[in-house]
Amino acid sequence: MHSADKDYQRIVITGVGLTSPIGDSLPEYRAALLAGKSGVSNFETRYIGKVLAGICHFDSLKHQKRKDIRRGTRSGSIAVYCANEAVIDSGIDWLARNKSRVGVYLGITEHGNVETENEIYEISKFGHDTSVWSHHHNPRTVANNPAGEVTLSLNVTGPHLTIGAACAAGNAGFIQGLQMLRLGEVDLALAGGVSESIHTFGIFASFKSQNALATHDDPQKACRPFDVDRNGIVVAEGGAVCTLERLPDALARGAKIYGEIVGYAMNSDATDFVLPDRNRQVECMHLALQRAGLKPCDIDIVSSHATATEQGDIEESLALHEVFKDCPNVAINNTKSFIGHAMGAAGALELLGNIPAFDDGLAHATINLDKLDSRVPLTQIVANQPKQMGAVSCILNNSFGMLGINSVLIVKKYQPT
Amino acid sequence: MTADQIRQVVLGILARIAPDEDLSGLKDEVPFREQMELDSMDFLDIVMELRKMYRVQIPEEDYGNLVTMASTVTYLTPLLKDCSA
Numbered sequence: 095m096h097s098a099d100k101d102y103q104r105i106v107i108t109g110v111g112l113t114s115p116i117g118d119s120l121p122e123y124r125a126a127l128l129a130g131k132s133g134v135s136n137f138e139t140r141y142i143g144k145v146l147a148g149i150c151h152f153d154s155l156k157h158q159k160r161k162d163i164r165r166g167t168r169s170g171s172i173a174v175y176c177a178n179e180a181v182i183d184s185g186i187d188w189l190a191r192n193k194s195r196v197g198v199y200l201g202i203t204e205h206g207n208v209e210t211e212n213e214i215y216e217i218s219k220f221g222h223d224t225s226v227w228s229h230h231h232n233p234r235t236v237a238n239n240p241a242g243e244v245t246l247s248l249n250v251t252g253p254h255l256t257i258g259a260a261c262a263a264g265n266a267g268f269i270q271g272l273q274m275l276r277l278g279e280v281d282l283a284l285a286g287g288v289s290e291s292i293h294t295f296g297i298f299a300s301f302k303s304q305n306a307l308a309t310h311d312d313p314q315k316a317c318r319p320f321d322v323d324r325n326g327i328v329v330a331e332g333g334a335v336c337t338l339e340r341l342p343d344a345l346a347r348g349a350k351i352y353g354e355i356v357g358y359a360m361n362s363d364a365t366d367f368v369l370p371d372r373n374r375q376v377e378c379m380h381l382a383l384q385r386a387g388l389k390p391c392d393i394d395i396v397s398s399h400a401t402a403t404e405q406g407d408i409e410e411s412l413a414l415h416e417v418f419k420d421c422p423n424v425a426i427n428n429t430k431s432f433i434g435h436a437m438g439a440a441g442a443l444e445l446l447g448n449i450p451a452f453d454d455g456l457a458h459a460t461i462n463l464d465k466l467d468s469r470v471p472l473t474q475i476v477a478n479q480p481k482q483m484g485a486v487s488c489i490l491n492n493s494f495g496m497l498g499i500n501s502v503l504i505v506k507k508y509q510p511t
Numbered sequence: 512m513t514a515d516q517i518r519q520v521v522l523g524i525l526a527r528i529a530p531d532e533d534l535s536g537l538k539d540e541v542p543f544r545e546q547m548e549l550d551s552m553d554f555l556d557i558v559m560e561l562r563k564m565y566r567v568q569i570p571e572e573d574y575g576n577l578v579t580m581a582s583t584v585t586y587l588t589p590l591l592k593d594c595s596a
Contacts, residue, residue: 159530159531160530160531161528161529161530161531161548164527164528164530165552220563225562225568226559226562226563228559229552229555229556229559230552233552
């Protein structure tokens with residue numbers, strides 16, 4: 095056990111695999127973010143008809159057979175793609191790796207709705223005869239499904255689980271991986287978040303009933319966080335998985351290091367099913383900063399959670415103002431304006447899209463911000479065009495979710511000593 | 512349906528549940544599992560597809576009749592004799 099070694103507690107990102115509506119690799123995704131390219135498009139969903147969504151276009155056959163895809167789930171395919179891409183990107187010698195010391199930790203907002211809706215639709219064609227209900231339903235809908243599909247794909251025999259954390263799940267997946275590494279439970283974590291949410295009509299219908307589903311004649315202008323004309327959420331699918339390792343292990347194999355997770359926090363509002371609470375968000379950010387040994391003005395980029403809803407945007411902007419009001423140089427941006435809300439993958443995708451800023455010194459923008467809502471007291475939002483930052487050394491990533499779950503992750507540029 | 516038509520139906524089902532397999536050389540007298548990657552869940556897919564397509568209920572004790580193409584066709588012929596292809 096090396097836990098007494100201070101560096102043993104330092105966790106770094108050494109590989110990235112992702113799929114998003116605007117790119118299926120980090121370079122492709124980053125280029126689209128810097129180009130201001132929206133990935134929102136028209137989508138047809140059962141019963142509702144036309145909606146807007148962020149749709150991924152990754153090659154699902156790159157790491158799976160057609161039979162695997164047929165048997166599994168969309169979130170499983172997303173997870174398998176991202177995990178395999180992360181492993182390849184990490185340069186780890188996978189054949190030689192001890193797979194019993196690898197853990198898979200994936201955040202999910204929900205899982206099983208897609209598959210259950212599909213089965214109910216299928217049996218409706220048979221007069222709701224339950225004898226035609228698929229024997230695949232249970233393995234498809236168990237909550238660990240996406241992480242389990244990763245273990246099948248990569249022959250991982252260490253622990254795997256999904257972390258149900260509403261829309262804070264992406265960060266939560268990273269945090270779980272980090273904690274397991276620090277505890278010495280595993281030597282490598284495949285961590286992040288995934289979402290197949292656009293394939294359930296229920297999520298669209300529920301947001302619509304909540305008056306929180308975005309509409310716009312131009313799909314690419316539909317997701318408008320902080321803008322006075324925003325009118326709700328654009329649901330997206332996606333995934334992002336990282337290889338996380340202890341710093342000494344990463345250095346020993348000469349790994350490329352994307353950044354070090356230096357701070358994290360999670361807490362609960364305990365106030366409402368859906369309405370956020372800025373006081374707890376503030377506490378969560380402060381706790382993450384404290385654990386990182388950083389002050390607010392040490393942060394260069396804040397990746398905001400804002401989903402383009404009335405309550406969420408205002409509440410988070412007030413929380414951000416309270417934490418960063420004395421930090422005029424911090425850049426606050428928002429990824430959902432490009433891809434929509436990727437639910438369980440949102441926090442992971444939003445963090446990773448900002449990581450290349452350590453190298454290129456740019457803060458990507460928040461697009462579709464034509465007129466800032468006057469109730470948003472932030473002067474630091476990067477609107478519509480990327481901002482040249484010079485050196486970027488710290489990124490703070492907010493990710494919040496229903497039932498009052500908050501998560502904050504802070505990643506620092508790795509500086510060899 | 513004739514025996515030939517039933518064989519085509521079963522081939523179609525196998526093609527759907529094992530889309531990566533080349534079925535062109537499938538031998539009728541050799542067990543499916545010796546020629547293809549089929550596990551118990553795949554096998555249940557054959558049963559389920561027949562149930563959906565023709566409302567045929569195959570009891571578990573009869574599953575042994577579905578080991579090869581030849582035995583499957585023999586078993587299904589009386590059950591599907593009134594069904595159209």
